Every structure is written in C-alpha cells, then in structure tokens.
Amino acid sequence: MTESTKTATLTIDGQTYELPVHSPTLGPDVIDIRKLYAQAGVFTYDPGFTSTASCDSTITYIDGDKGELLHRGYTIDELAGKSHYLEVCYLLLYGTLPTAAELENFEGTITRHTMIHEQMHNFFRGFRRDAHPMATMVGVVGAMSAFYQDSSDIADPRQREIASHRMIAKMPTIAAMAYKYSIGQPFVYPRNDLDYASNFLHMCFSVPAEEYVVDPILARAMDRIFTLHADHEQNASTSTVRLASSSGANPFACIAAGIACLWGPSHGGANQACLEMLKEIGTPDRIPEFIARAKDKEDPFRLMGFGHRVYKNFDPRATVMKQSADEVLDLLGVENNPILQVAKELEAAALADPYFADKKLFPNVDFYSGIILEAMGLPTSMFTPIFAVSRTVGWISQWKEQFEDPQQKIGRPRQLYLGETEREYVDVENR
Numbered sequence: 001m002t003e004s005t006k007t008a009t010l011t012i013d014g015q016t017y018e019l020p021v022h023s024p025t026l027g028p029d030v031i032d033i034r035k036l037y038a039q040a041g042v043f044t045y046d047p048g049f050t051s052t053a054s055c056d057s058t059i060t061y062i063d064g065d066k067g068e069l070l071h072r073g074y075t076i077d078e079l080a081g082k083s084h085y086l087e088v089c090y091l092l093l094y095g096t097l098p099t100a101a102e103l104e105n106f107e108g109t110i111t112r113h114t115m116i117h118e119q120m121h122n123f124f125r126g127f128r129r130d131a132h133p134m135a136t137m138v139g140v141v142g143a144m145s146a147f148y149q150d151s152s153d154i155a156d157p158r159q160r161e162i163a164s165h166r167m168i169a170k171m172p173t174i175a176a177m178a179y180k181y182s183i184g185q186p187f188v189y190p191r192n193d194l195d196y197a198s199n200f201l202h203m204c205f206s207v208p209a210e211e212y213v214v215d216p217i218l219a220r221a222m223d224r225i226f227t228l229h230a231d232h233e234q235n236a237s238t239s240t241v242r243l244a245s246s247s248g249a250n251p252f253a254c255i256a257a258g259i260a261c262l263w264g265p266s267h268g269g270a271n272q273a274c275l276e277m278l279k280e281i282g283t284p285d286r287i288p289e290f291i292a293r294a295k296d297k298e299d300p301f302r303l304m305g306f307g308h309r310v311y312k313n314f315d316p317r318a319t320v321m322k323q324s325a326d327e328v329l330d331l332l333g334v335e336n337n338p339i340l341q342v343a344k345e346l347e348a349a350a351l352a353d354p355y356f357a358d359k360k361l362f363p364n365v366d367f368y369s370g371i372i373l374e375a376m377g378l379p380t381s382m383f384t385p386i387f388a389v390s391r392t393v394g395w396i397s398q399w400k401e402q403f404e405d406p407q408q409k410i411g412r413p414r415q416l417y418l419g420e421t422e423r424e425y426v427d428v429e430n431r
C-alpha cells in the first residue's frame, strides 16, 4: 500500500482525529481506520460490510455504477469473448496473461491433477443418494485436507502453489462425482485429452455402456459459464475463505468454508432458486403476480437472479450470459423454450417497473445461467456446484494474495454490544 497524502478528520466529543486516506488505482478513496480504536477508543459499525474495505487487492475491480468488471485490468466481456477459463485462471493466479509456453505448461499441470485419491471415493458412498451435491462437496472438499497433506504447509510457497493447482484441477471431478452419485451412476474418471470444460461434461454425462461425444458448442458455453463466475473480488464466499485462512487454517478446509457460504440463495444458490422461480411462474401471464409479490414488504419473496450489492446499473456478466442463453438454446434447437420466454418477459416487466428502477435492481449473473445449464441437461441441484467449480480459482487467488500480503492479520471484527450488563448468576431452584 502506498503512503497516503490525504487525510479525513473525525471529531468525537470535540476531540479531533486525523485518519489517513488511501487512493486506489480505481474506485473510491478508502479511509484507514486501523488505528482508530487505539487513538479514539471507538469502533466503526458496518454490518454486511457495505462501506468497509477488508483488504487491499490487485485481482478484480468492479465499478457497480458503470456495470464494469475487470480481472487484472481486462474487461470480463473481452475475457469471455477472446479468452478461455484456464487462461483466466492463470491470469487471476499469477497476475498476467500467460505466454503460449506458460499456458501450455499450466494447462498440462491442471490436466494432470484432475484425478482424486481413489480412497476418496469412499467418502461419496457415505452420503445419502438424495444429498444435495453442495452438501457432498462441502464434505469431500474439506476431506481433501486429510489426503493432500504434502501440500498443506501454507508457509511454503511451492506447497501453496501445488494446493492451488490441485483444487482448480480436482473441483470439476468432485462436482461431477457428486452428481453421478446422486443419480446412481458409476463415477467417470477424467480424461487428459479433453479440455477443462469438455472434461467436466464428459465426467457428468458419460456412461460406461456407451461412448459420449462432447459437443464443442456446449463445451464452449460451459467454459464461458466458468469464466463468468471465476472471481468477484470480496464477495461473501471469498471473504469467508479469507477469514477462515487468516487463522492459518488448512487450505482445503478453507475452500470448503467458501463452498458452504456460496450455497446460500442470496449468493451462489440463486441460480438454482432462479430457475425454480421461473418454472413456478410457468407462463408469462403470471408475471404480474410475482412482480407484485416481490414488491410486497409483507412477503419475503424476492425476484431471484435480480439485484446485487455492488452492481447498481447492470451486471456485465448477465449481459454475456443472456447472449449465451440465446446462442445455446438456438444451437440446441430449443429457441422456443418457454422458460426463456418467461425470463425475458419477467426481465422486461421488472425493468419497466419503478420499484426495481428506483432500487437499482437489475438481472444478475444467475438470472440466465440456469436456463443454459438446464438446456445442457444438468439438474438444478448442479447449478451451484458448477458455480463452486468456477469460483474456486477466485477463492484460491485471493487466498494466495492474502498470504503474500505482509499486512495480513487474523480477521477479527468487533461488535456493538447491546446485551445485558453484568448480572449475578441465579441457582436453578431460585429462577
């Protein structure tokens, strides 16, 4: 972090405190309150971190008002259009686009780490068949800490790198195995002659009885879904990974914590919830009823796939995803998909409604992704695991950055205590 040249002045009970202000390369200035408690004896209060920067980072930048997402300075539109997932993984992890030789080497390394320890198969078999694949993933990824102890010494940069490669490589295998187990089919081993996205589709859809040929159009669409979800700066699951690892915890266990956080419907679980909502709406004539429910303060219902903490104009990932949905459905010959029709009409109706306009609520990345995934033949329960596969590189890159940051400290928020003041214990017979 560079030395600050600006300051902010805070006055409490007539006493003045000068606080350093840091200027980022992009985005709003940040008031540095690290010494505030020591100097003024007060905390700041910001539930949900709506105005708080929890770290400095050079990986991803979002301008929510402009609807801009940059990874290491490159726009998501360019990356989704010109690059591919493993190149974006390299970019996020190492900070620069790889040369051809670096890319070949990286792809070779990831490809050769895709198998999981054979004994880990037993973990899957311990779960009920009807377990949600995210439940299985939380458990199995956490269990990697028991299998890959030779890359768990986080003080060793080489071990950190091997752990990173292992997680990026094995996550599709684990997600596909969770799926295969849930439908009672045999696990399918990864194939080194396939690219990352094709290999994932192969592990999901191939069966021993018959050859499965990966459709390159679907592989490209899957790769784009992976790319669009790769990182999103300090979102809830990434912050969870950073907080968990700030104590020096095992890297695989930290990623399991990120998966747990991602599962929630306000975060990665929204893609499943969104498709379920679109199906519940069913036909365009029911859209007004659901719009009315979303606006009703007495009704907890929200339009899933709508709204974002940071984007207040549009989510650039949603724009690419919408195009992709059109392309994929067209290529699959299902351009008259009734759910896509409901999605498009719902989007138009919400955008024309002052409630959504005033609150700056727009479709987010999850609004159209489920339609594509379902068209590919994936069940809704696999949508969030696919998000987890994609986001693994983001979690890992942020985790790596945290370790390389000399200012890294254990995460330990403070609180505004509103409970009882000290009182005397009363024996049970006297209560």
Ligand code: CMC
Residues within 6 Å of the ligand: 235, 265, 266, 267, 268, 269, 270, 294, 295, 301, 302, 303, 304, 305, 306, 307, 308, 309, 310, 359, 361, 364, 365, 366
């Ligand atoms: N439908 C209806 N009203 C909404 C919605 C929605 N989807 N989202 C926000 N609002 C309203 C909310 O009721 C509140 O109104 P008021 O000011 O009158 O109380 C206002 O908009 C602000 O909402 P908030 O919950 O304070 O905003 P937030 O920044 O804390 O929440 C969000 C962001 C994404 C959790 C929220 O918009 C939401 O629940 N959306 C639906 C779930 C979803 O699609 N999540 C995926 C997010 S993108 C991918 C990811 O992060 O994983």
